[in-house]
Amino acid sequence: MRFLWPSILCLGMVSVLCPAEAFPFILTQLNTRKSSCKAVPSSMTLCNGVGYSEMRLPNLLGHDTMKEVLQQAGSWVPLLTKQCHADTKKFLCSLFAPVCLSELEEAVYPCRSLCEEVRDGCTPVMAAFGFPWPEMFNCSQFPLGNELCVPPAGTEEKHQEVKEEAPCPACHNLGDPDKEFLQQYCSSDFALKINIRSVSTMEGDVMVIPEAKSRTVYKAKGWTEDELKKTVLWLTDGDNCICQDLHEPGVTVLVLGHRADDRLVISLIRKLQKSEKETKRFSRTVRRLQC
Numbered sequence: 001m002r003f004l005w006p007s008i009l010c011l012g013m014v015s016v017l018c019p020a021e022a023f024p025f026i027l028t029q030l031n032t033r034k035s036s037c038k039a040v041p042s043s044m045t046l047c048n049g050v051g052y053s054e055m056r057l058p059n060l061l062g063h064d065t066m067k068e069v070l071q072q073a074g075s076w077v078p079l080l081t082k083q084c085h086a087d088t089k090k091f092l093c094s095l096f097a098p099v100c101l102s103e104l105e106e107a108v109y110p111c112r113s114l115c116e117e118v119r120d121g122c123t124p125v126m127a128a129f130g131f132p133w134p135e136m137f138n139c140s141q142f143p144l145g146n147e148l149c150v151p152p153a154g155t156e157e158k159h160q161e162v163k164e165e166a167p168c169p170a171c172h173n174l175g176d177p178d179k180e181f182l183q184q185y186c187s188s189d190f191a192l193k194i195n196i197r198s199v200s201t202m203e204g205d206v207m208v209i210p211e212a213k214s215r216t217v218y219k220a221k222g223w224t225e226d227e228l229k230k231t232v233l234w235l236t237d238g239d240n241c242i243c244q245d246l247h248e249p250g251v252t253v254l255v256l257g258h259r260a261d262d263r264l265v266i267s268l269i270r271k272l273q274k275s276e277k278e279t280k281r282f283s284r285t286v287r288r289l290q291c
Helices: 022-030 066-074 077-081 088-096 112-128 155-165 177-185 225-229 276-287
Strands: 036-039 054-057 190-202 205-210 216-220 233-235 252-260 263-271
Touching: 066 088, 077 088, 077 112, 088 112, 177 252, 177 263, 177 276, 190 276, 216 225, 216 276
Parallel strands: 233 263
Antiparallel strands: 036 054, 190 205, 190 216, 190 252, 205 233, 252 263
16 A cells, blocks of 8 residues: 655645654644534545544644544554554544534644554654654653543554554455555455446445446446446445445545445455556456456
């Protein structure tokens, strides 16, 4: 999974690289800005299952619109899949989607201890990809814990956080996405190339509706006429794990899966990152496969 950390270090705050003093200044200024409670969007993958339903806008990073929040927060989802610390989601969401409590007029910041624990756990992972711990997350700017702030999780809560942050098996990229698709093609009941129209949840499973005009069917073993006309795909237990590629607007994905009773269940989903010419060549390769 490709990491996008550098692209978000200062977007939404300033148009140049942040000096060391910039983020604390913004935190100070946010106290004087009027904020409002907004529902945490279901499409905000970073904060799915965070434990509260309303967030403050602007957030603690100075993002004024939900569109900006979703764009910037999405770039940090890959860090969750690395499971470098059980509180990574809690820390990031306390900044990108700070909890909004009706009885409090001011924002609730992460405790310094929460920041330090996540920093110490995730810095080595980020360094392996060439990224330092960003100055915008400088732990010294957060409260020590002798005032209201978001603390680190307890042992039981940490166990649950790790479970929630695991990538869905169908979305766990183990290498070259094209090669994985071709290797599993013959053993699958269906194979598609789609753009995603909508994603919703139902009793813990994720329902995926493709854009009809963008859909390419490579294989559809035993599909009914209704399924060919209006395709509905399912990611089993997808509401309890992470699948970033499902939530990137406009992205083209490759999908493999099997029929399970009356459902078309996804077993592999991978983002397709190719030029139009390369995509056509790949499609020809798939259609020539002899199973």
